[in-house]
Amino acid sequence: MSTRVTISDVAKLAGVHPGTVSRALNKKTENQVNAGTVRRVRDAAKRLGYSPNSIARGLRTSSSMTVGVIIPDLTNPIFPPIVRGIDSYLLPRGYTTVVVNTDGSDANERKLFESLVQRQVDGFIFGTGHTGQSIVHEAYERGIRGVMVNRDSGGVPYPAVVGDDSQGIRASVEHLAQLGHRRLVHLEGPASFSTSRVRAASFLSSCAEYGLSGTVALCDSYSVDEGQRVMDAVLAEHSSQPTAVVAGNDLLALGVYHSLRMHGLRCPEDISVVGFNDMPFSGDFQPPMTTVRVPQTELGAESARLLLRQIEDADRSAVRVVLPVELIVRASTTRVHQA
Amino acid sequence: MSTRVTISDVAKLAGVHPGTVSRALNKKTENQVNAGTVRRVRDAAKRLGYSPNSIARGLRTSSSMTVGVIIPDLTNPIFPPIVRGIDSYLLPRGYTTVVVNTDGSDANERKLFESLVQRQVDGFIFGTGHTGQSIVHEAYERGIRGVMVNRDSGGVPYPAVVGDDSQGIRASVEHLAQLGHRRLVHLEGPASFSTSRVRAASFLSSCAEYGLSGTVALCDSYSVDEGQRVMDAVLAEHSSQPTAVVAGNDLLALGVYHSLRMHGLRCPEDISVVGFNDMPFSGDFQPPMTTVRVPQTELGAESARLLLRQIEDADRSAVRVVLPVELIVRASTTRVHQA
């Protein structure tokens, strides 16, 4: 399908050799060819509607100008902005991104990774966790270019671009402390994500710092349902109940909303809730969510920049870029009233 | 980068000819080769960590096993489910999808389209509008396989997969009529989308059917800001105000929420609002949104199915698949009180 006109068709029409057409049509090499010839070739190409076959070029140059992006799930609202950020850097530089979803399965991840390797992608941006099963380590061993986004590299010396989780959680705890909260609970995300552990650690140390009682409840996934399930469990306990929840991310926080509603509790009057990420529309929720804004688009763009630096400049320094975050106070947190 | 082991390395180790390796490793042709040989080849391939180069294969077979998906903007929440739906059909069949965002610009659309053509994609799924400038028509003329998703093909005989817009709007109007509303306004999306016009037409005819007064206000884009802007304008008018709004989609409806809040009006007590799409989290908004659920994932999967039918079975019938929609009544609509 599509056009059948090749470089030799153009060559014939322009009355030159295919090699010359290639040189004339390539920015890098067009200075090797007579300006008049360049014009003739350009004309011929346009007249024939010639469109270079980048598959063929890729085969010859062993570069596909394609980048693989591996994420858990596109429908998690933090990923679209990250992907658009990646695109915004890559597209103007001639690269195409291919996004795949693992749905949290290591088996999927491996399969998709291999399929992208077969497609000769020039590098990977990993937005997935890093457990023992993850392919991140293997990718590095194989000499494949890669960058972690929104995740730490877990020992593998790939560059990583992350939000300042520690600082974000600390700001949340401080905010709640100032509102008079004394008993907090943190819903920690799955341990396979580096961010989960960083956030939980920061929660604990921040609680200590502000002299608060902080406990941690573990979630199996970053999802609304799991947040609800775990919050249900927290509310079922008979020990002293928290007056505020610091959720591992906005999805979990939303699950907390659901749980509270089911239990006839009001947010924020009965329990304050803080999310993490400031994902799209979290300001439109009921109630508008107090959360930590992570610059998702910038995260994506920066990770793309670091990847191209590896691909094009062979710069393999394992930098770790930490982007600043900001607590956005909305209506899901309020002063504690049972002082 | 990555592996440097080719099909002839495997051939050497297995003591056979490269052609035989190719046949042994391909599902379609492995029955043409001795079972023992197949095993030897497989072993050799595994030992060397051989991974076929699908670029090279694509060059030879002139098929890239890649599909281009052109949408306005991934961060519009209706698209992630559609994309995942597409993937869910394509991935198990060996295809990879490449998603690009036009941001509503015809120039971008054209550029991205050409870049995907150069990459030899086997077909396109168009989720963009269809104005005069759109490349949809040109793509068809060039004999390129394609399918419209969530949009009508606007005269081009590509298959199209859409939700039942007419029925959805009709159900919304009926619902409002039953709640006693008599003066409705519809926020119509940009005319470049076929859906906009279908929904507006259905709004008008449904209002007539139920004996209601219905007016239409035109929006320049499907966005929250535009919904707010247009609703501001509606509220500024001095003629008799509507008691309910039928928004062209959920984003516009969210903009209406914002506008009402700015004007000190309550939803639904002062004005009822109905959205369209039931995009992710619209049940978590403030208030939870009454809206029309469109089966986005199925839309995507079905469009992928129709595309593969064209690619693999050369079936070019321009079917139009209309998927049923369902009104989801939540808390943004209520009985009118100024009877």
Place this chain on the structure above:
DNA sequence: ATGAAAGCGCTAACAA
């Protein structure tokens, strides 16, 4: 500045 020729890694006709 341009032509000639080789070859990227694979598959597919054709032979044997």
Place this chain on the structure above:
DNA sequence: TTGTTAGCGCTTTCAT
């Protein structure tokens, strides 16, 4: 059943 050969469309030495 397997080997041989050619070539997908392009880039890139090497000549000229």
